[in-house]
Amino acid sequence: MSTTNDYYDILGISKTTNEKDLKKAYRKLALKYHPDRNKSKDAEDKFKEISTAYAVLSNPEKRKIYDQYGHAGIDGQFNQEDIFRSTDFADILRGVGGMGSGGFGSIFDSFFGSSTSRDPSRGQDLRYDIELTLEQAFKGEKMNITIPRHVKCQYCIGSGAEKGTSPINCSDCGGRGQVQVTRSAGFARFVSVQNCSTCQGRGQIIKKPCKKCNSLGIMEKKQTIELNIPSGVDEGSRIRLRGSGDITSGTGQPGDLFVVTHMKSHDSFVRDNENLIYETDVDYPIAVLGGDILVPTLNKNAKLKIPSGTQNNTIFKLKGKGFPRINGFGTGDLLVRINVKIPKKINSKERKLIEELSSEFGSDISKRKFF
Ligand SMILES: [Zn+2]
Numbered sequence: 290m291s292t293t294n295d296y297y298d299i300l301g302i303s304k305t306t307n308e309k310d311l312k313k314a315y316r317k318l319a320l321k322y323h324p325d326r327n328k329s330k331d332a333e334d335k336f337k338e339i340s341t342a343y344a345v346l347s348n349p350e351k352r353k354i355y356d357q358y359g360h361a362g363i364d365g366q367f368n369q370e371d372i373f374r375s376t377d378f379a380d381i382l383r384g385v386g387g388m389g390s391g392g393f394g395s396i397f398d399s400f401f402g403s404s405t406s407r408d409p410s411r412g413q414d415l416r417y418d419i420e421l422t423l424e425q426a427f428k429g430e431k432m433n434i435t436i437p438r439h440v441k442c443q444y445c446i447g448s449g450a451e452k453g454t455s456p457i458n459c460s461d462c463g464g465r466g467q468v469q470v471t472r473s474a475g476f477a478r479f480v481s482v483q484n485c486s487t488c489q490g491r492g493q494i495i496k497k498p499c500k501k502c503n504s505l506g507i508m509e510k511k512q513t514i515e516l517n518i519p520s521g522v523d524e525g526s527r528i529r530l531r532g533s534g535d536i537t538s539g540t541g542q543p544g545d546l547f548v549v550t551h552m553k554s555h556d557s558f559v560r561d562n563e564n565l566i567y568e569t570d571v572d573y574p575i576a577v578l579g580g581d582i583l584v585p586t587l588n589k590n591a592k593l594k595i596p597s598g599t600q601n602n603t604i605f606k607l608k609g610k611g612f613p614r615i616n617g618f619g620t621g622d623l624l625v626r627i628n629v630k631i632p633k634k635i636n637s638k639e640r641k642l643i644e645e646l647s648s649e650f651g652s653d654i655s656k657r658k659f660f
């Protein structure tokens with residue numbers, strides 16, 4: 290189960306609530322909803338929801354991602370287990386429910402169990418690949434994608450039975466979909482469980498099938514899905530949209546949709562994880578004397594100071610002018626590689642000046658004496 294409610298609302302706190310008050314708010318709710326204390330049916334789900342909210346907001350890195358990107362940022366990067374494992378509940382939940390020395394964690398383990406073991410009625414996950422420009426990946430992007438997916442049949446609402454009718458329980462298997470079959474071989478008897486042949490294992494019989502879906506309960510539909518791509522995605526980043534995958538039966542749950550991002554190449558920049566690499570020509574006099582040059586970044590130009598005596602292939606770092614790190618704090622750097630430009634053509638004035646310079650350097654070999 291993943292929640293779509295706001296984590297701050299869930300804990301009844303505000304965006305500016307500090308760590309101490311966050312702990313207090315969570316502990317108060319944990320006392321109320323811990324399944325060892327609260328026997329109501331939805332207590333476990335509620336406890337899981339507040340614990341997830343607390344696990345995210347008590348971790349500064351995850352809280353930052355959540356503040357910026359909301360659920361999409363968290364769900365895209367962490368599964369339930371990542372979220373719980375990195376949080377120390379032992380301390381805060383001391384004395385709450387069965388969280389004694391040995392018992393701690395059992396409730397969380399049961400959460401992982403339910404989140405990792407696959408429900409057989411759950412549909413297929415889908416994958417959708419998109420290509421982004423460097424600029425789109427830098428800024429983040431809202432876009433709509435249209436995908437063909439299997440959804441509940443809209444006419445029979447997944448039941449497979451004609452509108453106005455409903456499936457009836459199979460009398461041969463009592464609605465279980467399976468029957469016990471006993472075979473004898475000599476004195477030995479073998480009991481095996483087989484799918485009921487009357488209802489093909491469905492447990493239900495449809496007298497009047499839905500004509501729109503041939504009683505399958507599902508239909509293919511082109512669906513437009515709004516996609517929020519967080520800033521900082523890279524080649525191969527996966528964004529998970531829970532419940533936007535296929536369903537395989539009218540009564541089952543949908544799988545997830547995974548959007549995988551790919552990067553288009555860029556005319557000016559090469560990306561290296563969170564860093565950007567840019568190569569620029571620098572005129573020979575600037576390399577010798579020093580001076581400022583302008584370099585592009587992904588939002589605006591930046592000034593780079595070239596110190597005097599800069600050598601060819603020197604790399605300068607413009608801190609924080611790279612990509613935002615999607616998994617953590619801060620931003621990468623822009624690395625500028627200097628290519629000292631040797632002019633291919635010069636005019637007569639330049640020729641005269643460089644010849645003077647050359648003689649100043651003593652470059653004329655007739656004047657050199659090695660031996
Ligand atoms: Zn139907």
Ligand SMILES: [Zn+2]
Pocket residue numbers: 459460461462463464465466467485486487488489490491492493
């Ligand atoms: Zn049956």
